[in-house]
Each structure stands twice: as structure tokens, then as C-alpha cells.
Amino acid sequence: MAVRKNILKLAKKISGSVAMLVKLDENAPEYKVLNCVVTDEMAEVALALELRKPLPLETIAKRCGKTLEETKKQMDRLTEVGVVIFHSENGVDVFELPVFVPGVMEKMMNNRAQCEKHPEIPAAFEEYARLRGELLSPKLPVGASPMRVIPIQSAIDGDSHSVPYEQVATILNKSTRFAVADCSCRTSRRLLGQGCGHLEKDMCLQLNSGAEYCIRTGRAREITREEAFEIIRKAEENGLMHSVPNIDGGETYAICNCCGCGCYAVRNAAYYNAPDMVRSNYVAQTDSEKCVACGQCVENCPVNALKLGQKLCETPKQPEMLSPRDHVWTDKHWNVNYRETREDVTPEGTAPCKTACPAHIAVQGYIKLASQGRYREALELIKKENPFPAVCGRICPRSCESACTRGGLDEPVAVDEIKKFIADQELNAEHRFVPEKAHDYGKSIAVIGAGPAGLSCAYFLAVDGYNVTVFEKEQTLGGMLTMGIPAFRLGREIVNAEIDILRELGVVFRTGVEVGKDVTLDQLRQEGFEAFYVAIGAQGGRKLGLAQEDAQGVVAGVDFLRSVSLGHPTPLSGRVVVVGGGNVAIDVARTAVRENVDSVDMYCLESREEMPALEEEIAEAEAESIPVHNGWGPKELLVENGRIKGVVFKRCTAVYDAEHRFAPQYDEQDTITVEADWVLLSIGQEIRWGSLLDGSAVELGRGRTAPADPLTYQTAQKDVFVGGDCFTGPKFAIDAIAAGKQGAISIHRFVWEGVSMTAGRDRRIYKEFDKAAADLESFDRMPRQRPLRKKEAAASFTDDRCTFTEEQMKRETERCLGCGAVQLNQEMCIGCGQCTTKCKFDAIHLVKKYHVEYNTFEGIPLKLTPNMIKRVGKIAVRSVKDAVSGNNE
Secondary structure, eight states: OOHHHHHHHHHHHHHHHGTTSSOSSTTTTHHHHHHTTOOHHHHHHHHTTTTBBBBBBHHHHHHHHOOHHHHHHHHHHHHHTTTEEEEEEEEEEEEEEBBBBIIIHHHHHHHHHHHHTHHOOOOOOHHHHHHHHHHHHHTOOOTOSSSEEEEOOOHHHOOOOOOOGGGGHHHHOOOOOOOOOOOOOHHHHHHHHHHHOOOOOTOEEEHHHHHHHHTTTTSSSSHHHHHHHHHHHHHHHHEEEEEEEOOOOOOEEEEEEEOTOOOOHHHHHHHOOOOTTOOSSSEEEEOOOTOOOHHHHHHHHHTTOOEEESSSSSOOOOOHHHHHHHOOGGGGOOOOTTTOOSSOOOOOOOOOOHHSSTTTOOOHHHHHHHHHTTTHHHHHHHHHTOSSSHHHHOOOHHHHHHOOGGGGGGOOOOOHHHHHHHTTTTTGGOOOOOOOOOOOOOEEEEOOOOOOHHHHHHHHHHHOOOEEEEESSSSSTTHHHTTSTTTTSOOOOHHHHHHHHHHHHTOOEEOOOTTTTTBOHHHHHHHTTTEEEEOOOOEEEOOOOOOOSSTTTEHHHHHHHHHTTTTTTOOOOSSSEEEOOOOOHHHHHHHHHTTSEEEEEEEEOOOTTTOOHHHHHHHHHTTTTTTTTSSEEEEEEEEEEEEEEEEEEEEEOOOOTTTTOOOEEEEEEEEEEOOOOOOEEEEEEEOOTTTTTSSSSSSGGGGGGGOTTTOOOOOOOEEEEEHHHHHHSOHHHHHHHHHHHHHHHHHHHSTTTOOSTTTTTOOOOBBBOOGGGGGOOOOOOOOOOOOOOOOOOOOOSSOOOOOOOOHHHHHHHTOOOOOOOEEOOOOOOOOOOOHHHHHHSOEEEEEOOOOOOOOOOGGHHHHHHHHHHHHHHHHHHHHHHHHTTTTTO
């Protein structure tokens, strides 16, 4: 197709001084974005306008040689598509050509119907920002970019060095008209299938004449100043920062609320490793003594300038960060995959507790808050990752404690006891922490299974603003929490209290409904459910594979626990044998002791040291006089008249294969016969799918688990996500809870068309520091606090474990060594201040480093040229230094 000369002329005119630096032809994004919507007649009129200089319609008509009526007709079309903007002066409309960015590209993107009809527009916006960013990013000095970050107001409040155009409140208070539009950058990304899931609708503010244009053309809705402040607040709470057009010398007609993974201006800073082009006059500064490595600033930093590190070992000297200020900048210096390669932790590692926790809860952070009596804030911090802290305080395997650095000094910190104390504050409904719903998306999501994974997913989806319905085939909620864990370990009132919070968030529970039998996935789709999180657990007990396993008196351990929990206990009597050595087997044995039986004995394949049950669980069983017979596997079931009479066990020796999987070896000749009136099998669990997945694309894998992407939990059936035991096989509740949150993140991304499942997503890859290198000599030895025991009747169904007293809790928090601390790459920091809003410990602030006034478009060449000359000199000097030092970079 022949080049349209007037379109090319218009592209060059709108480009202004940038046109002198690049080759503009029919392949340039500037040409392509105009070519799809601008007719030749429109181009003729547009060429009569001035760049960034408003003109009345009469003047434009004279310049283009057309009648006033025809000029008005074409001008209306130009303003509608977004190539021309206007505002009213003394009751008369005046029109001008804006530059491409910030200007034409955003205005064209704000016409939603136009963008959906012409995919060339979002594609051209992305290409323009990327190509022109490559050209300008290494050459621009601080403050010269067409878009620039301004700090979050609270981050600079009280700073006497701040000036009005750096203060969001000042900008809004002096503005007279306000409008809000969808974020053009994130809209563009989404339409290209590269969306990140951050808030898009009603996120960017238009002010004064910018608001007038957007309101009159239907691009934005008019709002009040108070509503504008509320949008700013909402943006900051959601981890967004602010940037403004930097082409009018401190005056602005817009405040963009940006994310690091969607905004094109910030994208260029990260993509090209050139933060100067967008940075504010501020940089962050950390105080490692106050920092507790909670990670909130790390997770919310838009450019990954913050990472979790440690403060007990000598920190290796970090290599000097290369900068385009004094290096020839080529693609080998770029971070093209910055949305996929974000890191949370420094190479040296961070606090072992946060690393070891499957949900990566900010252990060090909530311990510090608790030590200060800030219990509600501590609870809020925990619930960012785990909505069931009271539950986990009683049943968690305590990976954090196993990894605790303090364990190398005396004993690990009693992390779970501290968490239990914090969580128990809200068991009283009056003190309950119910998070505010962030949004109201109006979309419906179905969660299938009311165990820890399903409930966790429901919680996080509800907090985010979705309408969530949980389907549970039993009449009781909680899954294994209520039907698999005995009440003497986890009281039902604890589980129910934390589930009540989901109800307060609007989660609907439909119990007694088995999906696949009572209602199908297709029927639920017809009801309006847009995605499904399947977390049905591993609710069945595995069989031994021996003859006569269906004899009376042979019962699956999980079925026995379920019947007791539901109030329909199996009528045990006489001699009970429990087969298995895991935590469930321990629970089965301890529950059996509480029935009307003569004796309970456990037999398991593993040695005492190799038993999969937690040490404390085994100790509880032994304290209740339950013998554990190690190294025996069942060989034969002895049955008489259809009823179990005994079990023949054979000697087992533990052997592990090359992948360290348990592969027992048996001695068929070394056997014992054990009399039994009941045999409770706890040798593993199986997943019972029923007809749930009938008609779907999900094909079951090893152990009848549902294969899914390990990061997103999405199955082959795109709207079905899985998590918990039905995905991983049997694991702990905290693993399921962590999976529930990730499932919620994935579902949020899935239900919005064009949003990537992975772009900008936190991979949550943690690494603990080398504890052997930690300097612990200066720390005192302090005894670990022990919770008291209630004086309950032996072998009752009441949990006899007390919660710490407040004094115990305070003493135990003092034992935390404070291993972790955030490390800041100040060169990469763009001074947005988002980190300061997330820190509860006053450990990070913004300080003013630069005093560069805001730019004008016409002034860009005046700043660019001398900076390029200086840069050539700096590169020459640096090259000599690098040659001497042997640094070839």
C-alpha cells in the first residue's frame, strides 16, 4: 500500500524535535497509529494546526482553505479519534496538536471502541514507547523525560525541600476541574494480551483543560476534588505510584496512577536499566536497624530496587552498578524480561523463617509488631498471606521454627506460639479483623471444596472484590481442618471463628452440594461463574492391597476421623491396631484412645527417626501411652466369619531410591502376629474425584492428582484451577493456604480478557542466608517460653494446650535475632515513595537527592544536547578507568 504523504507529514509534525532523531516512514508507529483512523481530509485540516499552540476554529479554517463548516466537521472527527485536543477560552473552543506522548497515543487509547476496532492503536502505543525509549533513555538527564514520577504525598510530607509541583495535594487543590479515565498504558497492554492485572478502570486523573476535553469527548467521567483524592488513595493502597506529563514546566493536566509492569514510561526505566529518564527528585533511604524484612516494600517496589537480604553476616561488597551516564549503552545492559525476572531476595539470601514458610509469611515483621503491642497490625500482616492464623497456630508443622537461626544458638523462637497469641485476640468477634474489600468487580467465582486451600482462595478473591461461592459436598465446612484433625488438636470453634470472617466478606457457602453429581461445571457456567478453583483435598484412605481388606473392623483412618468429627463415631472396642506412621496415623491413634477401647497400638514401616509424623506429634502419642512399633509392615489380615481378628506383620528395613523416595525392603520370614478387634489404616490418602471433571479437558496424573501449571495452577481446562492436596498430593494446611492465595491471583488475571497469567507476577523464590556464617556471639542465651497445659481429664477431646500469657509472648519476641533486612539499590530507585507507605517500622524514607525543575517539551533538546556532550566525555574517562582495572564492561 502506497505511503500516504499527508499522514507522514502529520506524524512528523506531531513528533516535533524527536522527528530529527529518528527515521519516520510507513513502518514507524507514529505513522501506523494515524494511518488507521485519520482520513486524507482530516489530515489536511490537522496540518493547519500548530503543535502545542491552541488556535480558534476560524484561524484553522483560513489556514487550510476550507469552509468553517467543513473545518468544524473534520475537527470534530479529529478530536473524537484523539489526534487533536481542545479546551474553551472565554467561551470559545481552541484546538491544538498535542505531541505523541504524553498526548495523542493516550487520547487515542482512551477511546475504547476505537481501540477494539483498530488493534494497530495499542500496538503502536507500545512500539512507540519502546523504540523511542531505546533512543532517549541513555541520553536523557534527570528530569528531562516527557513523563516523570512524582512522590506519593505521605512520603514527603514535612519535607521543607519539596516544591508545589512535587506535591499531589497541591496539584489537586489548585485544579478546578477533574475527570477520571481508564489507564491508557494498562489498556494497551491488555489489548495486546500482555495485561498485568493491576487496576485499569477509572485510575488516571485528568485535570483542568485536560479534564474538559476528556469529559466532552466521552473519554472520562467528571468527578469532584474529593473523589480525585479518593482515587489517589485507592491507587496507593493497591501499590500504584504517580507520574505526570513533564512537558509544561510544572503545570500538569493529568496524574497517572502507574504500576511498574504496565506503565510504558516506567517500563522504559526498567527495560533499559535507565531510571534517570523517569525518576523524581527523591530516592529511598533505608535504616537496617529498624527494618524487619517483612517484604512489603520489596513486593510493592515498581522497579525491583529493593530486595530482602540479611544483617547477621558480613555482606559482600556489591559490584558497582553500571549506568548509561558513563557507559556506551547497548542491549546487553538492558533487562528486556524485567516482567518475568523480578527477584525478591539478594543472592546472599534472607531470613530463614520467611524462606522456609510455604506461604512466606513475614514472621520477623509480625513478631516485632507483637513485641510492641501492635497486635491488630501484626494480625493484618499475617493475613496478607494466611487468613487462618489461629488454625495454623495450633496445627502448623512450623517450618519457620525448624529453620530459625536462633536454633544454632540455643532453641528456635516459638514462632507459632506467638502467632497463636496474636490470632487468639480476634476469636472474640468484637476484636475481629475483617479486611476492607478492595474493589467490587461484580464477577462470580466458584470454589469447590471448603478445606484450607479452597477457603484461602475464597478469602483472597473476596478481599479483592469478587463474588465467591464455595461448594462443599459435606454439611460441615473446613475439610480436613474440621473432619480430619481431632478437636483436641484443633477446636471446631477456632475454625468456625475464622470461617465467619469469610462470611462477613460476603462469601456464600453451599453445603451438601457435590459438584459433578448435584450440579455440573457446565451448569455452574450457565449460572454465571467465570472460573473455578477446585480444592477437594485427598479425602479418601488408601488401601493395603491385601486380601480380605473389606472385612468388618477394617476402617480407613480418615473415614474414622471424619465420622468422629461429624458426631457419628465408629463404635470401637477391644484391641485397636493403627497401621501407619504419619501425622494422620497419630491423630487416628490418639482419637481411638478416647473411645471405649482396651488398647491402641501403632505399627509403621519406618524407624523411629524416619517416621513422617512430626516429632511433637509422636511425643504426644507416647505421652498418652500409645506404643509405636517401628519397622513393621502388614503382610496378611486374619479374618474369621467376615470379621478382622488380627494382622500378620513382616519386618521392614527402610531403603531410599536415587530420588530419596522411601522404598522399603521386607523380610518375609521375620513376622509377628498381632490380635486386633479393629484395624485403622492410615497409610496414605487418595483423591476421590467422582464425576466432577467429567467432560473437561483435565486428565489426571500420578496419584490421581490434577496436573496444572506450577506457577499459575491453571489446568488444561482453562477456566479450572486446582490447589491443595488434589494438586500436590497430601501436604500440610499451610501449603494448601499458600496455594489458595496463588490460585486467587491467577483467577483474578484469568477473568479479565488480555491479562497475562505471568507478566509482572511475583515468583516468590526465596533463599535463606548462610546461617553458618552468622555472627551470633553478641547475643544472650535466653530460655524458650513454654505454653502451660490446662488441667483437663486425660484423653479428653478438649485441647489442653494454653496460649502464651502476654508476658510470655513479650519475652519470647525478645529472642528473635532479627536476621533479615532490606537492601536498596539506590541507583535503580525512581523515588515514587510506594515503599514508605507499606513500611510499618519507619525503616524507609524518601530523601531529596536532585533539585531539577520540571521540563517543557520545547526544552528537551536544550537539556538533551549538552547532556549528550557531557556523556561522551564521561564515557571516555570511564573507558580509561575500565581498561586500567581490567573491567571490560
